[in-house]
Amino acid sequence: MIEPLDNRAPTRVFLPWIGFWMAIFALGAYCTVLCLSQGLFHTNMNNRFGFGIWIFLDLTVIALGAGAFFSAFLLYILKKQALKDVIGAAVVLGFICYSGAVVVLAIDVGQPLRAWFTFWHPNAHSMLAEVTFCLTLYLLVLAIEYVPLILKNPSLSKNVSLLVFEGQLHKVVVVFAGVGAILSFFHQGSLGGLYGVMNGRPFAFREHFFIWPSTFFLFILSAIAAGPSFLILINKLASKISKKQLVRKEAYDFLGRISGWLLLAYVGLKSVDTIVWINHTAPASGYSASEFFKEASFGTWILFAEIILFGLLPALVLINNRLRKNPLVMIVAPLLVCIGIAINRYVMTLQSQSLPTLPFEEFVLYTPSLVEIGVFGGMLSYGVIVFSLSYRYLPLFPGLQQKAKT
Amino acid sequence: MILTQRRTTILFFIIGLVVAMLAGWIAVPAALYESIEQPLGFSHVVHTSDDAGMECDDCHHLTSEGGFAGIPKIAVCVDCHEEAIGTSVDELKLVEEYIKPGREIPWLVYARQPDNAFFPHVRHTRLAKIPCEQCHGDHGQTETLRPLKRNRFTGYSRDIWGNDFSGITTSPPFSMKMSDCVDCHRKRGVRDSCLACHK
Amino acid sequence: MGFSVKRRDFLGLVGGGAIGAALSPAPWKGLDDIAIWTQNWSWKPRLPRGPVEVAFTHCGLCPAGCGLKVRSVGGNPVSIHGVPGHPSSTGFVCALGLAGRYFSYHPSRIVEPTIVGTSGQRRGISRKAAVRQLGDWLDKARSGGGHGSVAILDNHPGRVRSLAYRGWLATLDGVHIKGLREDTPINRLRTMLDGPAPELGLDIARARTVLSFGAPVLEGLGSGGAGAHLRGRSDTEKPYIVQIETRPSRTARGADLWLRIAPGTETVLALGLANILVSEGLYDKEIIAQQALDLDGPGGYRELVARFSPKQVSRITGIDAATIKKVARRFASGPAVVIPGVDPGGGPLSAEAQTAAFSLSLLNGDVGRPGGVVARRAIPQEGQLADTVELADVPDGSIRLLIVDGAAGGCAMPTSLLKRKLNPSEGRVVSLSPFERSALHGADLVIPSTTPFENIDEAGVPIDAPVDSMGLTVPSMRAPDYSVDSLSVLSMVAKSSVVPTITELLRGRSDRIHAGGRGSVFDPSKGESVPLTEFQTNGDLWRALMGGGLWTDTSAAFTCPPFRLMGANAAIRDRLPQALEQPSTADRQAREIVLMPFGWRDAPGDGPLPPVMAKLFRETRLRLDSRFATICPKTAGELGFAQGDKASIKTSLGSITVEVVLDPAVVDGVVHVAVGPSTEAFGDASPGKGDQPLDLPSCKNDDCWRVIPAKMLEVVS
Amino acid sequence: MTKTTPKKRYGMVIDIDRCDGCGACMVACSLENNVSVVPAGAAPHRGLTWIRVYSVTNKKEYPDSDTAYLPVSCQHCGNETPCVGVCPQSAVDVDPKNGIVSQIPERCMGCRYCMVACPYHARYFNWWDPEWPEGTEHLLNPGVTPRMRGVVEKCNFCHGRHHAAQERAASEGRSEIEPNEYQTACAEACPNGAITFGDLADKNSEVAKLAAGPESFQLLKSLGTEPKIYYLTQRGWVRDMATRTPLISKGQSHD
Structure with missing residues (x-):
């Protein structure tokens, strides 16, 4: 039987918490079964909205999850x-x-059931094929990186052979960090490329550098900027809930600083990209950029929010050494960063589809169905459950472990 | 002690390996395919013998639109078998159960491709001059009709996958999967799009 | 330590198993098979297999009778194509015709006879019981009433089947009622001629001007695709089409001139045009002098039209005087065709509007001249036939037993109109129909019949065919056992008389055509016509017809007999001047609107539609069905409605709920709603599905229901 | 097989001024290609119409009001085909012999990336399991396989007819088909003769002549996708609405 770590919440506190999230997870699982067994008509997607809230969710969590590869890269390399x-x-x-x-x-x-065709009959030109390959391989890397953590569970580490295995794994973690960084670099970029290559969608299409559209680089940059911020947020949240100091201040400070500078770089490049897009890319395709922001639901305000309010502002805050000392700022600013990145993914996914390209087609809005939201919730609860279990049973925070031992 | 331990582990490893390979090579193919008898016995040899004197395309011919008519309708059988020729069980069954009530014989087709495949026989036999046997084997020289082996899961005939479960066929009759079509096309320098063979 | 060893061994077993499995084809084949399963799972339909057979026939869905090439597999048609070079349809097939084969498997198909029990519930009965019941009602109707107590409503009159009906009815002193069709108005012209008149047709192809009062000229009126070919014709001699309509229909859009007329003022416009023809002396003076019986004198036509000055007409119709003059002069410049149209859903014009319109043809000397109204030579008929009348002319409450032939007529009719003709206490309706929708309108007994692709019949002679013709609807699929031909039903109940089978009747007509020796026969497989004289025996002709051939007659000269410009009917004559009493277009009261139902040419009122027509109605809104009301933004604004609002359209008989669609091209004060089955519920005939605007009008005049006073109210949710 | 056969470039010219929006092309197409019907109450933009007729009005009042109907199907883009490059598993390709852009439902996993990428909204997804009322499966066109749920489908210039024509030609010993042997269902069904289908590469063909004419234009030409569907109109407002011209000249960076 696997025991929780010594200083974790008692079962009577943990059970209701995990039970609540399990209930949401069950709901998500039900929605999943509906979609898989009957078809995607349970969603509110349509022929104009081939990509809906799920793709937005995927892109956002992958951007936020960039903290993993980027931290590993910074730490091990x-x-x-x-x-x-x-x-x-x-x-x-x-x-x-x-x-x-x-x-x-x-x-x-x-x-x-046919998704494996992507591996068997890949289209080398497709950004999505690139995403699928890198994503799957990187998930494998993450799983391999996760295993040593699991093996560090006290009850498991009693087993000598597993401990040896863990030690072996640990030696090659540098290699995995490097491989992971390269894979992530590519799939983050490809996710951006997903939109930038669409020469038929003037809203999404971007100028190319060599074979890659500008969004390829912007997505990488925004992901590694947002990843550390998301790490700050989640660690702070975990500290808040567990009422324990899990991470030292220096780590937060470092993450905040790196997030701020990267974000600043991103905002700068994004601004240049936007200016080029408005003045060159879009008009060359026959569209004036003003058409893109005609409708109130996607007005110019969204551009302002994405770049200034949730971009430039938190970047400037986070690069300021004095402001980073303020604990409230270290919650609000990373939150703004994460929201900003989410807005970027939202705009790329949904605004580009709302806008008709055919002059006689209409502007279409999309609202997700309950089933879509259910799956969304299921995914969220899955995250909470895995993180809670990991926190409860695995020594996620070496700092805390030391304190507990002393 | 350590040596013994390693030896038992290797033993278990080999047991696992062998069992899995036996299952994968023998048990799974046996379980995956069901064997279905043809509704009626039929001898190609008898029909193409000098006595009967029939040619292949007396039954398997092209239609006016260029399509392959496939297996003949009962009307073709009636031409000779209006009354029973001989007293074999199959002969009587043919006359009593099919010819007299005018019912079509529900033949099972070994080479049936799925609905999404377009295979113009005429292009292959007339333009590319590929003999029937290349794909169908020596079916025309058989005395009896073997049972159809049908994939319980997909409904495909075993002939599509080929007799060798590994899926590698080197001599005719070739299996009839898409990759087989593609290989042959490549060999002959025919480069086509998906739609050339898919409908 | 023992625990540890076991674990290692187990890991070894698993590892060996995994490697062994990976080295066998099974997992890879499994992956492959799973994918293949998704491509062929059991609920995906299997394609029909087998050799394709090609046959030719004619379409029986509407009077146009288009030539069809049918490709079948295993006795089921898998595709339908037009026949290039076909004398009347020239290769055209409409959307409904292409999909018509789906009728046989339509979800609303009736599979057993049903009867309304004493509780009002509909229940299934055997065919034997149904026929017995029909026989009982027949006896009762005959003993209780006199002439016309038994009637057949024939939605597709003019076939040999109709002659069989009339022959049967003659033995019962019954009447044959012609269902509403696009060629109904031409009978009005026949009543204006003094003396016996032959069958008439319109020679649209050679006309210089087509004056259409709301007829779907460019949407498939008449022989298949004729209108379309008018549009496609690039020669300078193609007719100039004047469309007189309230609605931006496809014909109005495509016409050379669209006169957007105020609702219900067609009589005024027609007489206004006559006013100019007469006052400017543009009419055919020779013919009028010799043949017109009522031009001059007190109460004469000249006196009548004098009152319809361009100024007056403009005030009422909303069309400016200069345009009216322009149209009149164009009309008089050569042979012209006037079509006082029957809208497939909106019904016919009033009798006086038809009379006024046809008076223009007579004034212009178009009756009997190429490019105008032409006569078709008749094939001799045999035997005693019952009267054939229009529904409007049937006295109210006179019918005790009405048998409805469920053939598709192409036009919808208000249910209330039919009901009024029935005897209030004993009137029974027996419907011989394949579908629920068309059968359920008040039928006491329904006996399922065949769909047009299953039975042999005569394809119609379209309105614009200058000559008679005969083409057969040769069955392209087998009729199911529960369906029965209408003549077989009659023969089952007939006691004293012998009802011939449809094949006998068709063969008889074929033989008479052969005996006549005139005309030519089109061979659809070769795409060419040969003279009838090349057919040695009557059997040769019959075989050609059964092979989808079409016989067409030769044309014959026809001299217009004396005629009355105001018609022979005194009541109609008296109503003509009253047209001037209508209020001017400027006087319309706010909140008062008129409802004008209309029909799509290939999706008419009563019958169901094949589900594939959803492409036009549900999956796109290329066409709007009865769930939508089109109204101009100005009127909508006055009433407080915006695009997409729900509204209730209320008349004295009821209301329907619709969604408002704004269209600036629609005339002020009118709301247009399409008539037809609800396309959200293809095939579903349950109450509330497919609300019909045609159930709303209170028919003051039996013959006209196209302008219905109504109110448009907000829907309180 | 002959390897020197000239490349074909199948395309279409649609005369908007002849189209009166009857929709026969949509019905004919659906019947030809076994396109299923979505259930009652389906939300807008979920239907399946390989060719879709848009109705566009000039928003003016009578007598100036005018309506144009634009049938839009897959445009079979000849250059930078937006859907081909994006498909992760090669379910979309362009036939090098005739330029037809295909969509293979059996290969498609239904990611819908191609739909997002298509500027003509001409690709359709099977949100439902296609349903055929009982018995109607016997009426399916045997030349086109029905799709399953969860895959994308679109116009392929009635490729089943191309197959049939090839089969017929082969039975006469020809490896190439004659121009009059192959026509799409929409072109055949159009009562007004608004749709002309043929080989754009054959300069003498009707379709090539019409496409080269002064009244022809392509939808969203400015995107540079080189559609093989051309449109004709004499009405200025229709042309102005349906085409877009680059607002600035295209830069070098577009490759």
């Missing part, structure tokens, strides 16, 4: 030891985000 405290949580979060995204993707496609 660039030897930024400040991240030692968060690497465990980062790996778990990454695993949750990626595995959740893969599962939702499987529900989202009409014929999941």
Whole structure:
């Protein structure tokens, strides 16, 4: 029997918490079964909205889950030891985000039983094929990175052979960190490329550098900017709920600083990209950018919100050493960063479909169905459950472990 | 002690390996395919013998639109078998159960492709001059009709996958999967799009 | 330590198993088979297999009778195509015709006779019991009433089947009622001729001008695709089409001139045009002088039309005087065809509007000249036939037993109109129909009949055919056992008389045509016609017809007999001047609107539609069905409605709920609602499914229900 | 097989001024290609219509009011075909011999990326298990396989007819089909003769002549996708609405 770590919440507290999320998860599972057994008519997607809330969710969690590969890269390759405290949580979060995204993707496609065709008959030109390959391989990497964590569970580590295995794994973790970084780099980019390559969608289409559209690079940059912020948020949230100091201040500070500078770089490049898009890319395709923001539901306000309010503002806050000392700022600013990235993914996914390309087609709005929201909730609860279990049974936070031992 | 332990482990490993391979090579194929008898016995040899003197395309011919008519309708059988020729069980069954009530014989087709495949026989036999035997084997020289082996799961005939369960066929009759079509097309320098063979 | 060893061994077993499995084809084959299963799972329909057979026939869905090439597999038609070069349809098939084969498997098909019990519930009975019941009612009707107590409503009159009906009815002193069709108005012209008149047709193809009062000229009126070919014709001699309609119909859009007329003012416009023809002396003076019986004198036509000055007419119709003059002069410049149209859903024009319209043809000397109204030579008929009348002319409450032939007529009729003709206490309706929708309108007994692709019949002679013709609807699929031909039903109940079978009747007509020796026969497989004289025996002709051939007659000269420009009917004559008493278009009261039902040419009122027609109604809104009301933004604004609002349209008989669709091209003060089955419930005949605007009008005039006073109210949810 | 056969480029010219919006093309197409019907109450934009007729009005009042009908199907883009590159598992390809853009439902996993990428909204997804009322499966066109739920489908220029024509030609010993042997169902069904189908690469064909004419234009030409469907109109407002011209000249970066 696997025992929880010594200083975790008692079962009478843990059970209702996990029970609540299990209930939501069950609801999500029911919605999943509906979609898989009867078809996607249970969603509110239609021929104009081939990508709905799920794709938005996938893109967002994958961007936020970028904390995993980026922290591993910083820690193991660039030897930024400040991240030692968060690497465990980062790996778990990454695993949750990626595995959740893969599962939702499987529900989202009409014929999941044939999804393996992508590996067997791939179209090398397709960004989605690239995404699928990298995503699957990186999920494998994450799983391998997750295993040592599991094996560190006290009851499991009693088993000598497993402990040896764990030690072996640990030696090659640098290799995995490197491989993971490359894979992630590509699939984050490909997710951006997904939109940027659509030469038939002037709203999404972007100028290319070599074979990659600008969104390829913007997505990478925004993901590695948002990942650390998301790590801050989740760790703070976990601290709040468990009422324990899980991560040292230096780690938060480092994450905040790196998030801020990367975000600043992103906002700068995004602004350049937007200006080029408005003045060159879109008009060259026959569309004036003003048409894109004609409707109130996707007005210019959304552009302002994405770049300034949820981009420039938190970036400037996070690069300020004094402001980062403020605990409230260290919650609000990362939150703004995460929302900003979510808005970016939302706009790319939904606004580009709302806008008709045919001049005589109408502007269409999309609201997700209850089933779609149910699956969304299921994915969220899956994350909470896995993270809670990992926190309860695995030494995610080495800092905390030390304290408990002393 | 350690040596013994390793040896038992290797033993278990080999047991697992062998059992799984036996299952994968023998048990699964046996379980996956069901064997269905043809409704009636039929000898191609008798029909193409000098006595009967029939040619292949007396029964298996092309239609006016160029399509392959496939297995003949009962009307073709009636031409000779209006009354029973001989006293074999199958002969009587043919006359009593099918010819007299005018019912079609529900023959099972070994080479039936799924609905989504378009295979123009005429292009292959007339333009590419590929002999029937290349795909169908020596079916025309058989004395009896073997049972149809049908995949319980997909409903496909075993002939599509080929007799070799590994899926590798090197000599005729070739299996008739898409990859087999593609291989042959490549060999002959025919490069086509998906729609050339899919409908 | 023992625990540890076991675990290792187990891991070894699992590892070996995994490697062994991976080295066998089973898992890969499994993966493959799972994918293949998704491509062929059992609930995906299997394609029909077998050799394709090609046959030719004619379409029996509407009077156009288009030539069809039918490709079948195993006795089921798998595709339908037009026949290029066909004399009347020239390769055209409409959407309904293409999909018509789906009628046989229509979800609303009736599979057993049903009767309304004493409790009002409909229940199934055996065919034997149904026939016995019909026999009882027949005896009762005959003993209780006199002439016309037994009647047959024939939605497809003019076939040999209709002659059999009339022959049977003659033995019962019954009447044959012609269902509403697009060629109904031409009978009005026949009543205006003094003396016996032959069958008449319109020579649209050679006309210089077509003056259409709301007829679907470009939407498939007459012989299949004729209207379409008018549009497609690039020669300068193609007719100039003037469409007089309230609605931006496809014909109105495509016409050379669209006169958007105020609702119900067609009589005024027609007499206004006559006013200009007469006052400017543009009419055919020679013919009028010789043949017109009522031009001059007190109460004469000249006096009548003098009152319809362009100014007056413009005030009432909403069409400016200059345009009216322009149209009149164009009309008089050559042979012209006037079509006082029957809208498939909106019904016919009033009798006086038809009379006024046809008076223009007579004034222009178009009756009997190419490009105008032409006569068809008749094939001799045999035997005693009962009268054939229009429903409007049947006295109220006179019918005790009405048998409805469920053939598709192409036009819808208000239920209330039919009901009024029945004897209030003893009137029974027996419907011989394949479908629930068309049968359920008040039928006491329903006996399922065949669909048009299952039975042999005569294809119609379209309104615009200048000559007579005969083509057969050769069955392209087997009729199910529960269905029965209408003549077989009659023969089962007939006691004293012998009802011939439909094949005998058709063969008889074929033989008479052969005996006549005129005309030519089109061979659809070759795409060419040969003279009838090349057919040695009557059997040769019959075989050609059964092979989908079409016999067409030769045309014959026809001299217009004397005629009355105002018709022979005194009541109609008296109503003509009253047309001027209508209020001007400017006087319309706010909140008062008129409902004008209309029908799509290939999706008419009563019958069901094949589900594939959902492409036009449900999956796109290329066409709107009865769930939508089209209204101009100005009127909608006055009434407080915006695009997409729900509204209740209320008349004295009831209300329907619709969604408002704004269209600036619609005339002010009118709301247009399509008539037809609800396309959200293809095939479903349960109450509330397919609300019919045609159930709303209170028919003041039996013959016209196209303008219905109504109110448009907000729907309180 | 002959390898020197000239490449064909099948395409269409649709005369908008001849289209009166009867919808026969939509019904004919659905029947030809076994396109199923979505259930009652289906939300808008969920239907399956390989060719869809849009009705567009100039929003003016009588007598200036005018309506144009634009049948839009897959445009069989000849350049930078937006859907082909995006498909992750090669379920979409362009036939190098004739330029027809295909969609293979059995290969498709239903990710719908191609639908998002298509600027002509000409691709349709099977949100439901296609249902055929009992008995009507006997009426399906044997030349086209019905789709299953969860896959994308679209116009393929009635490829079943291309197959049939090829089969007929082969039975006469020909490896190539004659131009008059192959026509799409929509072109055949159009009562007004608004749709002309043929080989654009054959300069003498009717379709090539019409496409080269001064009244022809392509939808969203500015995107550079080179559709093989051309439209004709003499009505200025229709042309102005249906075409877009690049607002600036295209830069080098578009490759």
